[in-house]
Amino acid sequence: GLVAGLQRQMSFASVRIGLYDSVKQFYTPKGSDHCSITTRILAGCTTGAMAVTCAQPTDVVKIRFQASVHAGPGSNRKYSGTMDAYRTIAREEGVRGLWKGTLPNITRNAIINCAEMVTYDIIKEKLLNYHLLTDNFPCHFVSAFGAGFCATVVASPVDVVKTRYMNSPPGQYRSPFDCMLKMVTQEGPTAFYKG
Known part of the structure; x- marks a missing residue:
């Protein structure tokens, strides 16, 4: 891939x-x-x-x-x-x-963009306001690290649904929403954080 x-x-x-x-x-x-x-x-x-x-x-x-x-020598690959x-x-x-899976992919991307941008600005602003760091590389690094962490936590459920839906055989799920409901009912809420 x-x-x-x-x-x-x-x-x-x-x-x-x-x-x-x-x-x-x-x-x-x-x-x-x-x-x-x-x-x-x-x-x-x-x-x-x-x-x-x-x-x-x-x-x-x-x-x-x-x-x-597939694992193992001699196994058939689909592609x-x-x-x-x-x-x-x-x-x-x-x-x-x-x-x-375009709609869940757009949703995932919107969530990640918003979460990253807003949390980056908030973390950086707090670091500077409380004089914990100055506006330099360490401040940007800590802000970006925090923003990436927050975005991952917020976007993981949508990412898991998007990936499962895109990888599903035709007819397994009626929609991304159906995929999400089946995940919750069959595996519980922790399924959204696999991987």
């Missing part, structure tokens, strides 16, 4: 990061020099959703390709390579199969 993972990261990051400033300016009121946290969250969610929509096939292939590898995975999924499930 490395090739699909690289394809996903290149396409996802290009759209998300490449369009962020333009979208942020679009949401900023005319004549304003200051960009509010709400504007940043809106820009992050918008570019994140656009990036997910573009990169979704690469994410589906990465997850399916990784899940298709011979990344490009074969794209073709096989499109042939067996139609082109829509490559966009399976």
Whole structure:
């Protein structure tokens, strides 16, 4: 799944990061020099959703390709390579199969963007206000570490549902919501934090 993972990261990051400033300016009121946290969250969610929509096939292939590898020599793989995975999924499930799980993926990305941005700003602000650190690399590192931790805790349930839904055979779940309900009823709430 490395090739699909690289394809996903290149396409996802290009759209998300490449369009962020333009979208942020679009949401900023005319004549304003200051960009509010709400504007940043809106820009992050918008570019994140656009990036997910573009990169979704690469994410589906990465997850399916990784899940298709069986242990042991001589075992049959479903896909011979990344490009074969794209073709096989499109042939067996139609082109829509490559966009399976887009809504939970957009939801996951929006949650992560918001959680990271808001907690990063809050942690950094508190560190500076209480004079625990100055505005330098250690302050940014601690703020980023805290933001990443918070975003992971908040986004893990959506991430698990997204991955299971995208990796499920056709018909196993009616929707991402059905996947979530089955996880809770069959495995309990701790299933959302597997991995």
